[in-house]
Amino acid sequence: AELKDYLTRITAAPFQIQGDDRELPPDCNLISVGRTRLPAQYGIRSDQLGLEKEGFWIRTKGNCLFLLGADDDGIQFAAYEFVEKYCGVRWFFPGEHGEEVPRRETLRLPSIDDRQAPYFKRRTMALSREHKDTPIESDYWRFGRKWKLGSSLRIVGVHTWGQIAPPQVYGPTHPEYYALVGGTRQRNWTKFDGSHEYQLCTSNPEVVRLAIEWVRKFFQDNPGVDIVSISPNDGLGFCECDRCRALDYEEPMKPGELIEIRSRPHPVITDRIFTFANAVAEGVAATHPDKRLLILAYTVYRKPPRRVKPHPNLVIQYADNADFHWDPQRKAERVGMLEQWAALTPNLDIYEYYVWGGHHPARGLTPLIAESIKRFHRLGIRLFRSQSRGDFGMSGLNYYLASKLLWDPTLDADKIVNDYCDTAFGPAGAPMRRYFDRLDELWKVAVEKVGTEATPQHPAYYLASYSPAARAELKALLAQALASARTDGQRGRVEFLTKAFRYAELSVEGVEEMLELAGHGVIEIEKDKGIFASPTQIVSSKNPGEWAPAERAEARRRLDEAIQKWEERARFMDTIKGQYIIDDRYARSSDVYYRFNPLEKLREIAAAYDAVGQ
Ligand SMILES: [Zn+2]
Structure with a gap:
């Protein structure tokens, strides 16, 4: 029905959907979707397509177009590929103006004769829930299917680990x-939330036995699952007993190599972790030889x-962090490690961070995405997952490019971005391409x-990328694009990105207000760059009674300015709600979770000033 909808919008010609049990009207052109009786009538053996999973075959024969798939996924992808590649439809983001459907007379x-299958067998972003058998099909997942995620x-x-041996x-x-x-076995079970800190003593054979039993039971209960994780809890807190320690190697990690251990050296415990994982894998293989186990290569x-x-x-999941590959040393380290892993095993699964906290402004990552995905391809890696959200105004082009390359990593990234700009913005394509290039350069x-010691959501990064001069330039490019756009769709898409830019601008201005307040001694702000630190966090504020009256009035006025800026940001976030420009829910929760938004605290301080009076 979706296929018919698109075809009708393209040509305005009548299309009819016919069940396979009905007589077909004579003398008309046919589109056969999936497993109908038509392929056989046309001499196509649809039971022997020779396609890999999720693969498809689009072919014409006589008056019939066949959309054939290896499975249901493949049939769906065949239909989307047909309207995209052969009819010129494009999908940029969910919602109004998010798609381009060109009109054709005929x-x-x-x-x-087009056969395709994805190179990456796992192409997962938040847009493409893997567990599609759960009842709610989210908007993201449905949209991600159009990108063949x-x-x-x-x-x-x-x-x-918290499930393997529940405390x-x-x-x-x-x-x-x-x-x-x-010196003591961890006992504070209230801190053991099952996924953070509080690790197991993996050199204990009983723990290995428990893990094997847990995995066997898991596959018994979930026969449709191919791979289950047996990975440690997040954070540190690893066992320091002699038997565990004997497997480690000492190579103190350098500051900045890992956020969690910035202050003290930590041995590398990979041999210990894989001694455990190998023993569990060997045990599970005896009963479930076709199932595999996921283990992280992490921290x-x-x-x-x-x-x-x-x-x-x-299967080894490796966190790549391509977003930091502009730092040559960091890139050399991470790529070097990845190459060593790839030499040890073909079973690598990449974990990426195209988004960190939901509140950070747009980052242009397209050169890094292209380079890294092509590297994974060269190394024979076929599983990929990235953090991502419904923030298409922020990261839409990053996701778009990644989706295309995950399907076919041999594609030319530059051509993909140009096609995106041309089809989305038409005559405004040139300034928009310049806009995206600038975002790439500014990241x-x-x-x-800033370096690589902070997590990429830290405001230091966007103070650096969204400098006043850069903001003026980006704004001018958007204005130029808006003036050049011709159709409602093109204008709507430029406006969509203009709103995303406005969100970035308000967030950066909000941070600048905090620096201003700190510069004038009204507040002291957090200077640390740890994962939960931000200069928008108020460490202390000057007692309003300590100012001379005129200075106090001045400080109060500055507080008001900051409050107004953050209120403006909050109001703006309300106006773009539900439009996929930012991920509303995630941006709001990140404001709180990472203690980024200072509005409440600013209001408290202002109230204290008002209590002292003028
Ligand atoms: Zn131990």
Whole structure:
């Protein structure tokens, strides 16, 4: 029905949907979708397509167009590919103006014989929920299908040690299952949320046995899952017992290499983690030889092992952080490690961070995305997942480019971006291409200036990339684009990105107001660059009684300016709600979770001034 809808909008010609059980009207052109009786009538053996999972075959024969798929995913992708590639439809973001449907008098098809299958078997962003058998099909997932996002493998879980040996079950009777930290087995079970800190003592054979049993039970209960995670909890807190320690290698990680261990050195525990994972994989292979286990290469076990080779049934998830690859040293380290891992195993699964906290402004990542995905392809890696959100005004082009390259990493990234600009903006394509190029360059400036010690959501990065001069330039490009746009769709898309820019501008101006207040001694702000730190956090404020009356009035006026800016940002966020410009829910929750938004605190301080009086 969606296919018919698009075709009708393109040509305004009548299309009819016919069930396979009905007689077809004579003398008309046919489109056969999926498993109908038509392929056989036309001499096509649809039971022997020879397609990989999610693959499809678009072909014409006589008066019939066939949209054939290896499976349901493939059939759906065939239909989307047909309207995109052969009819000129494009999808930029969900919602109004998010798609371009060109009008044609007649749709004349060339002879088509187009077989495709995705190179990456897992192409997952938040747009493409892997568990599509759950009842709610989110907007993101439906939209992501148009970009052919998806996965032919079902992969479940990340940090699972809390489930393998639940402390409420074994904690009281078997403290030896849990990590020895600072001379005692971890006992504060209230802190054990199942996914953070509080690790297991993996050199204990009983813990290995529990893990094997847990995995077997999991696959018994979830036979449709291909891969389940047996990875440590997030954060540190790893066991310090002699048997665990004996497997580690000492190579103090440098400051900045890892946020969690900025202050103290930590041994590399990869051999210990893979000794455990190999033992679990071997045990599980005896009963479930076709199932695989996911293990992270992360934090203090990101560096490759020195003595242990990963079991063939392990899939290793590697956090790439391509967004920081403008830093040559960081890039050399991360790429070097990835190459070492790729030499040890073909089973790598990339984890990317195209989005961090939901509140940060747009980052142009297209050169980094293109380079990194092509590198994964060269290394033979076929699984990929990135953090992403419904923030198409912020990251839409990043996601678009990644989706195209995940399907076919041999495509030319520059051509993809040009096609995006031409089809989305028409005559405004040139200034918009310049706009996106500037965003790419400005993210590079930010990384070069700030370094890689903070997480990319830290305001230091966007103070560097969205300088007043850069803001003026970006604004001018958007204005130029708006003036050049001809159709409602083109104008609507420029306006969509203009709103995204306005959000960035208000956020940066809000941060600048805080620096201003600090500069005038009204408040003291957080200077740390840790994951939860931001200069919008107020460490202390000057007692209003300490000012001379005139200075106090001046400070109060400055507070008001800052409050008004943050109120303006809040009002603006309300006006763009539900439009996929930013991810409303995630942006709001990140404001709170990362303590980015100072509005409440500013109001409290202003009230204290008012209590002192003028
Ligand atoms: Zn131990």
